[in-house]
Amino acid sequence: MSEEGGLYEMGVMDFWRSNKKIFLDYKNRVEAYLYLLEDVTLREIKEKNEEYYSSHDELTKIYNNNYFNKKYSQMTDELSLYEMAVINFTDFKLINNVFGSNQGDFCLIKAAETLNNVSVNYFKIYARISADKFCRIFEGNRGFFVCWILD
Numbered sequence: 001m002s003e004e005g006g007l008y009e010m011g012v013m014d015f016w017r018s019n020k021k022i023f024l025d026y027k028n029r030v031e032a033y034l035y036l037l038e039d040v041t042l043r044e045i046k047e048k049n050e051e052y053y054s055s056h057d058e059l060t061k062i063y064n065n066n067y068f069n070k071k072y073s074q075m076t077d078e079l080s081l082y083e084m085a086v087i088n089f090t091d092f093k094l095i096n097n098v099f100g101s102n103q104g105d106f107c108l109i110k111a112a113e114t115l116n117n118v119s120v121n122y123f124k125i126y127a128r129i130s131a132d133k134f135c136r137i138f139e140g141n142r143g144f145f146v147c148w149i150l151d
Contacts, residue, residue: 062110068127
């Protein structure tokens, strides 16, 4: 007889999977229990990392286009009111050409940090939706749709 155990978080990042085996005698009485523990920490960390990077931009650490599209689709299915701001850096390639890609990356990271730090009480989601384009969606409570294109 065997019982499948659950996943247990033992420490900060330790994960263990347990299995309980029950040994019965010839009269079907419990004779012994055997507990098997398997360290699945590395597997769990890998899964959490894969989940994080499937929804976050590697450079800016904010949500990526895949996650944004998923959330946007959910919002439109809910028929909720919202406002959208699209920030597009015109001729951003020029920054990379003149100052180098490291400086360009720095600018993108700072833009993402600014989006992250702006506190708006009806904020819904923000993401880097392409190389030089960011989008932020707010929950709208005014009964109309507004779309700002910031260039």
